[in-house]
Amino acid sequence: MSARTLVTGIGVAAPNGLGVEDFWAATRVGKNAIGPVTRFDVASYPSRLAGEIRGFDAKEHLPGRLVPQTDRVTQLALVAADCAFADAGLRPGDMDTYDMGVVTASSSGGIEFGQNELRNLWSRGARHVSAYQSFAWFHAVNSGQISIRNELRGPAGVLVSDQAGGLDALAQARRQIRKGSRLMATGGFDASICSWGWAARLADGLLSESDLPERAYLPFDEDAAGQVPGEGGALLVLEDEQGARARGARTVYAEFAGYGATLDPRPGSGREPGLRRAVDAALTDADCHPAEVDVVFADAAGTKRLDREEADAITAVFGPRGVPVTAPKTMTGRLGAGAAPVDVVSAVLAMREGLIPPTTNVELSPAYDLDLVAARPRTASVRTALVLARGRGGFNSAVVLRAVD
Template structure:
């Protein structure tokens, strides 16, 4: 069994688990106007921003010149997770520790600054760190270097589904014999080129009101708000964690990934199959699930498809559903990992966070969507869903460990 023993969060509505969870329950949003460059000519100007976090207070100065925004956030989250787990990495064997992270964008801000230097000033002005700072695998590499982790490691690219895939791969790595794996997802692509990429996808809401721009499953939903950040977890072999007296937040009881069939095939999307496979992997039936943390795309067509998958699996209003990401925006590889943190906190406190901004769910969706206020309820099993652009689907079943501490 693999248990999560440490959590690190860098989210638009809170840095650190406690701050993020308090904001999630209170409905405090991290969505605001994107002010890092001039967006006056853009059709959408809202984003989930990790503000009030100075990387210079958390990282050595030599790393600041080497890293993109996303890597800095990942390093901060990873260190927080390792400290939360109470792991002394210097006392462990380096090949007994691995790193698996997901990233959808690479080092967008860093590499586009270097491109500008190349075109305007010449190649001699381009940073030597561009050779790796742009790459999707850089978060895995920098975390492993900083903490001396030489065990099996990997970087995954599956857009919004990537964070759950990273946890699933970490679980496989632990099962194969690596005692500890740092895993999760963090993304940031909020520079001018990154923003143009977000907008070109056609799924970003143009609603100028931060309170209503991203309201998944609402009959007036018009798209999502992009965001940055995510979460990093420490995943350990359960016996190894018990031996060192570690706290267990919960276990990854089940995981599955699927891919959508080609458009026009007449076959259904793969999200529902991923959910069923994850439950089967956990040895559980749908009746065991106490809450679903939905992918919550925020577009009517995609929301309707997810609602249908949930309705077919659980029945009409058969399980509480929530999407706390309405307060942060969609964080791409960071979104699923952050939902896992929220699921773990739901189990710890026996409360389901609400879906902010959503007030009117179409009856034919058949969803028991938690809105307006947190809902007190026993939470023993959570299903976390994520869909990435171009057909990626992932599902993770989270259960509490027997030795979890209470607040």
């Protein structure tokens, strides 16, 4: 049996909180962070709401030389990484740099940086394109910059599977730990609230067109009519148990106990979507019976078809109203590759406090046999949590987290 992989540090940059304590203070009570887009003019677009990280100034958190080199998404990732390493009680040099690595996920890369440099190219000429464009746009740039800033010379990589990518990155980090790495920094981030990113999001036809922040993103609700994008993500420090205990890790949040991933079948094939199989695989990997799961953090797509598929998968595994289900991303919007790592942070904090955060604004449709934690948080003993994520293109991922005594 493989040694346990532990979560020993967390950092978060989300629309409802920069830093773990601010994020949890807002999340636990259901504070809404969705509002009108302010980062560019959306007046001519059909969708005009987002979960923005307001008031973020990278110069207040990062060295001045880094700011012109990096897209907003990388700046958020670096700040979250700083928080995670501080939370884990680690500084560069505390371990052999080749024993530490990084795996992150991103679905849009540094898209705003790329947009701005393309504007310079076409309006001013090639001489005015930043030399940093060569890497600042790339999906792997967050992993690269985190590794440089924190002297991580072990395995590195990036996963690109849309909303499922954050869980896939965590799983890849666990694989590297099982292969011998002592520590992996892992998570996911996206920040595509710019005109180029917005056009890409509109193309899939899944965005809500409501202008009411409290009624725009309503997964599992009778009025569900689309998604609201957000920006940000979370970075976690994973370690093998023996190494964490040996160095005297001051905090152990949870065990990364199980993982499963599948792809949906071809549309029109008549075959069942793959989410249930991903859940079954994660539970099997964790040697966990469904009755042991205390809460499910849902993907919560916010469209009738996708909500139906997810509700059916949850009900098939746990039975009608068989487990509490929550989707705190209704406060922030969907953060792309950053969404599921933020849910993982919420799950381990729910374990710490014994409180399940709410699915805000949603009134559960009678069409779903779910025990949805809606309107208010729910006090509960949370020892085992299941986090779900689904990405465009048919990606399904599931992770089981377990409390550590």
